[in-house]
Amino acid sequence: MTVDLTFKFAETDDEIEQIHRLNYRTFVEEIPQHPPNPERRLVDKFHEENSYCICLADQRLVGMITLRDRRPFSLDAKVPDLDRWLPAGAKLCEIRLLAVEPAYRGRTLFAQLLCFAATEGLRRGYTLGLASGTLRQTKLYQHLGFVPFYQPVGTADARFQPIYLPLQAALDFLQKFHTR
Numbered sequence: 001m002t003v004d005l006t007f008k009f010a011e012t013d014d015e016i017e018q019i020h021r022l023n024y025r026t027f028v029e030e031i032p033q034h035p036p037n038p039e040r041r042l043v044d045k046f047h048e049e050n051s052y053c054i055c056l057a058d059q060r061l062v063g064m065i066t067l068r069d070r071r072p073f074s075l076d077a078k079v080p081d082l083d084r085w086l087p088a089g090a091k092l093c094e095i096r097l098l099a100v101e102p103a104y105r106g107r108t109l110f111a112q113l114l115c116f117a118a119t120e121g122l123r124r125g126y127t128l129g130l131a132s133g134t135l136r137q138t139k140l141y142q143h144l145g146f147v148p149f150y151q152p153v154g155t156a157d158a159r160f161q162p163i164y165l166p167l168q169a170a171l172d173f174l175q176k177f178h179t180r
Helices: 013-030 109-123 135-143 167-179
Strands: 005-009 051-057 060-068 092-100 128-134 159-166
Touching: 005 109, 013 051, 013 060, 013 092, 051 109, 060 109, 092 109, 109 128, 109 167, 128 135, 128 167, 135 159, 159 167
Parallel strands: 092 128
Antiparallel strands: 005 051, 051 060, 060 092, 128 159
16 A cells, blocks of 8 residues: 655644654654653754654654754754864754654655755755764664764763764755655
8 A cells, every 4th residue: 555645844733733742752752862741742942943844644744854043053062162063164954853653664754854854955045954863873864965973972861973964965865865
């Protein structure tokens, strides 16, 4: 059975609520980055500044990634003198909150979400996306064009590799990857 996937920006209250619930399942239950709560929802601290790129399957959120361009970025608090580690002259955005429902992993959904976000980032004038990639997926991130640039950060339970993504190079790769 083929499922039609829709890639878009979150717009409705229902989509936003689904984002908070997927955020909880991913960053509380799966990657223990935040403490549990009885509501089983996690509103990102940068929620009002995030542009949520989402993937829906029959109106159900199955994946998301966000773009954000306001400093300080998450990595500003984790990497001393962050700009020193980045290519000179880059126009920065932050790529955050990658979350994909387990049933949709192993497909090309992550690459498609990243392609959607990179396209939008380039449209907005960014050249480089900053991210913190879970150490569990280091090979995947490098395969998709992310470049590690500092030692891992975070807690013992939630370790992340600071990485950046040259958006045009990533988009070129992802478009070839997607058309195979």
